[in-house]
Amino acid sequence: MLVVYGLPSCAGLRSPSPWVMKVELAMRYLRLDYRLKQPEILQVRSKVPTSKVPCLIVDGKPIGESERILTVIERLAAPSSYPHPFDEDQIKGVAFVRLVEDHLFFIISKAKHLDVTASAIMWSEMLPDYSLISQWLVRKYVQRSMMRRIQCTSLCNLSEEELRAEALKDIRALSAQLSSSNFIASSSLTIYDFSVAAHIASILYWRIDNWLTSLFTKHDIFDQYLERVAEAVGGFDYEVQ
Numbered sequence: 001m002l003v004v005y006g007l008p009s010c011a012g013l014r015s016p017s018p019w020v021m022k023v024e025l026a027m028r029y030l031r032l033d034y035r036l037k038q039p040e041i042l043q044v045r046s047k048v049p050t051s052k053v054p055c056l057i058v059d060g061k062p063i064g065e066s067e068r069i070l071t072v073i074e075r076l077a078a079p080s081s082y083p084h085p086f087d088e089d090q091i092k093g094v095a096f097v098r099l100v101e102d103h104l105f106f107i108i109s110k111a112k113h114l115d116v117t118a119s120a121i122m123w124s125e126m127l128p129d130y131s132l133i134s135q136w137l138v139r140k141y142v143q144r145s146m147m148r149r150i151q152c153t154s155l156c157n158l159s160e161e162e163l164r165a166e167a168l169k170d171i172r173a174l175s176a177q178l179s180s181s182n183f184i185a186s187s188s189l190t191i192y193d194f195s196v197a198a199h200i201a202s203i204l205y206w207r208i209d210n211w212l213t214s215l216f217t218k219h220d221i222f223d224q225y226l227e228r229v230a231e232a233v234g235g236f237d238y239e240v241q
Contacts, residue, residue: 002027002034002073005048005055007041009240010125012207016112018105019066020054021198021238026070028233029189030077041126042138070194085186093185093192096177100199104170106153107163108203111212113139113146118210125208164211171215174200178221182228189232197229201238 004027006020015021015038027034039047048055049062056063056072063072074081085093113119123135130138150156155163174184174196183189184196204216204226216222230236 002032002076003037003057004034005037005039005044005050005053005057007044007053008038008126011122012239013202013205014237014240016202016206017053018100018108018195018198018202021201022066022194023054023056023069023073025194025198025229025233025236026082026191027073028236029082029194030073030080031234032073032077066195070191082191083186083189085190085192089185089190092177093190096174096184097192097195099170099173100196103153103155103166104199106150106155107167107170108199108212109146110150110155110163111203111210112206112208113143115210118208119143121208164215167212167215171219175219175221178225183225183232189229193229193232197226201226205239 004020004023006015006024007017010016015024015036024034024036044053045051049057050064052064054064054066054069056069058072058076063069070082084090111118112122119139120135123139127135127138155166158166177184181187183193185192200216200222203213204222206213226238230238
């Protein structure tokens with residue numbers, strides 16, 4: 001059986017990492033048997049062979065990075081393969097994957113990690129057996145790391161109002177596309193839905209109060225879309241049951 005390393009469940013999510021959910025959705029679609037291992041977050045560096053998640057173990061060999069993992073598991077599942085749309089729709093699929101992975105992801109990260117109240121609640125859930133000072137130290141370390149990553153994006157110096165405007169652009173673009181099609185690049189599931197659905201779920205079902213989740217919940221289309229994706233892959237729980 002294949003092994004996938006992820007993060008511990010948090011704030012109602014099966015996994016707080018959209019990259020892990022992306023891999024799981026792909027494996028469910030391909031009907032591959034796997035075991036999800038969720039080491040405590042402070043043990044990821046020591047217990048996950050690649051020191052980060054997602055990580056797939058195949059014949060004892062660790063494989064990291066979600067796109068690489070998707071390529072490997074498709075080969076393992078042959079002759080089964082991912083559904084791909086027509087050529088013109090692949091352009092839409094690539095564009096929306098880039099939108100959620102290279103733009104929306106960092107807005108989600110700011111909403112989760114850089115809000116003082118929300119991040120404190122998150123780390124109390126992630127590290128329930130640690131002291132408040134330990135939680136604070138971890139939170140500050142992660143915030144600094146996240147800020148370094150965000151500094152390399154177009155979001156780095158935006159005000160709260162400007163960041164909200166950027167989030168609304170992404171949400172409206174996703175909502176418009178899903179209002180005209182059942183899935184992100186076609187009338188049926190395609191490989192691009194694994195990433196888009198995972199990123200939407202990572203904030204839509206995040207149960208810690210924050211400004212970004214409230215923007216997503218105003219659009220019923222996202223719940224409906226996630227339900228369609230879950231059904232299309234043969235059943236998937238984004239949330240902890």
